[in-house]
Amino acid sequence: MKRGSRLSGMLHLLLHMAEQDGPxxxxxxxxxxxxxxxxxxxxxAGLRDQGYVRSEKGHGGGWTLARDLARMTLRDIYTALSCPSLLAIGNRTESPGCLVEQAVNAALTPAFHEVEELLLSRLGDVTLAMLSADLHDRLVARGGHQKLEHVHASRRTKH
Amino acid sequence: MKRGSRLSGMLHLLLHMAEQDGPxxxxxxxxxxxxxxxxxxxxxAGLRDQGYVRSEKGHGGGWTLARDLARMTLRDIYTALSCPSLLAIGNRTESPGCLVEQAVNAALTPAFHEVEELLLSRLGDVTLAMLSADLHDRLVARGGHQKLEHVHASRRTKH
DNA sequence: CTTCATGTCACCTACTATGTTACATGATCA
DNA sequence: TGATCATGTAACATAGTAGGTGACATGAAG
Structure with missing residues (x-):
């Protein structure tokens, strides 16, 4: 899994966990x-430290959700993953001595901040409960009552 | 130079070029x-292909700006650099078969697009001429009439 | 025709995220 | 109590990639 898709991947996992009884x-x-x-x-581990999931050892152990889906936003999850930055671009140097670079930073930095704030804000507006509701709509729309178990073809077959 | 600071670095170069007579x-x-x-x-090379700079070979050759600074926006430069994405995060899969992942993507994708548009728009609002003006303000503010030549300490000394 | 500059290919290096192995810890069940 | 199953974690291996380097061709200026 690529680094940039951690949030996406983790949401995926959490929703699968929500669809399931045990750990x-x-x-x-x-x-x-x-x-x-x-x-x-x-x-x-990061999510567990923040109290979003719980882990149990031994027979019947595994991972379970530790909080109501309505009380988890995408922003919460993103933050718990502690990824370095939302943006793929940034300033070359944070405290440049060169005046040219200072001028460049002065132009870029506010834009970067504004954009990061917007994205965090958008992520904060969406709860996992909303995602789950959408998922169930999709299940109904597909008409089937299929379980989700087999939709993932295991692409990597380790001999 | 790290990948994410290409835009920043290139602007830096372009402004230095603007402060200078020859190539x-x-x-x-x-x-x-x-x-x-x-x-x-x-x-x-990318910038040259887009017509923003010109290169000349031979004695007295090198790189020169090929367009007025007022007609170059930060967005132009970013685009000419053809970096893959503005955002450090993205969807794990673009066309997932899994309904769970479809729901995740449906929540994330619009937010990503909105944010990218905002950043591109902000970058499009700023021309290199504005950056240059800001630079000259800074030069005046510093009081000196120093040339820019020596502000860059060369950190790497290749014996 | 020598020098200086870019254009470009090919390869090397360094870095880092990820994958993997190994082993310790703890819980459950027979 | 001991076998099994699960996580916890450290240590190492691997892969992918951006960046650095050297070599050589091309072309312009003196």
Whole structure:
């Protein structure tokens, strides 16, 4: 999984967890993301520290949601993932001695901030409960009552 | 130079070029950015193709601005650099079969688009002429009539 | 015709995110 | 109590990629 799609991927996992009764193991989650269980644990650790999910060891263990979907926004999740920056571009130097570069930064920095704020704000407007509702609409629209289990073709077959 | 600071770095170079009479060689530009001349040529090539700068070979050759600063916006430069995306985050999959992922994408995609549009719009509002004016204000404010030549300490000394 | 500059290819290097292995810890169940 | 299953985590391996470097061709100016 590429770095930039952590938020997207994590939301994906959380919604799958919401559709399910018991805990989900790192292994099952890893298959959904086509990656390794250890990677899942690494990423989920951040969410657990923030109280969004819970993990349990031993038989019947795994990951469960620890908070109501209506009380989790996309922004919460993004923040818990602690990704460095929302923007792919930035200033070359933060405190340049060169006046030219100072002028460049002065033009760019406010725009960057404004844009980051907007995106965070948009993410803050959406709860996981809304996503879940949308998901159920889609399930109905598709007409089927299929379980979600088999929609993920496992692309990587490790011999 | 990190990938994300291409725009910032290029603006820096263009303003330095604007402050100067004749052409600037790739070597001089490279020193400003603390990098290699070949890297400069690679990056400048895009701008040349769009008609923003001109390059000349031979004695007295180098790079010159090919368009009035008032007719170059930061957006123009960004576009000419053809960086992949403005945002550091994105959807995990663009056309997912999984309904869960479709719901996630449906929530994220419009926000991403809106934010990208905002940033591009902000960049489009600023011309290099404005940056240059700001630079000259800063030069005056600093009181000195120093040339810009020596503000860049060359950090890398290749013995 | 020598020098200086770009144009470009090919390759090397460094960095970093991710994947993987290994082993410890703890919970559950027989 | 011991086997099993799960997470926790450290340590290492791998891969992908941006950037740096060297070499050489092209062309302009003196």
């Amino acid at each position: 989900m193991t790192s292994e099952r989650l890893a298959k959904l993301m086509d990656t390794n269980p250890v990677v899942i644990r690494r990423i989920m | 600037m060689t790739s070597e001089r530009l490279a020193k400003l950015m603390d990098t290699n001349p070949v890297v400069i040529r690679r990056i400048m």
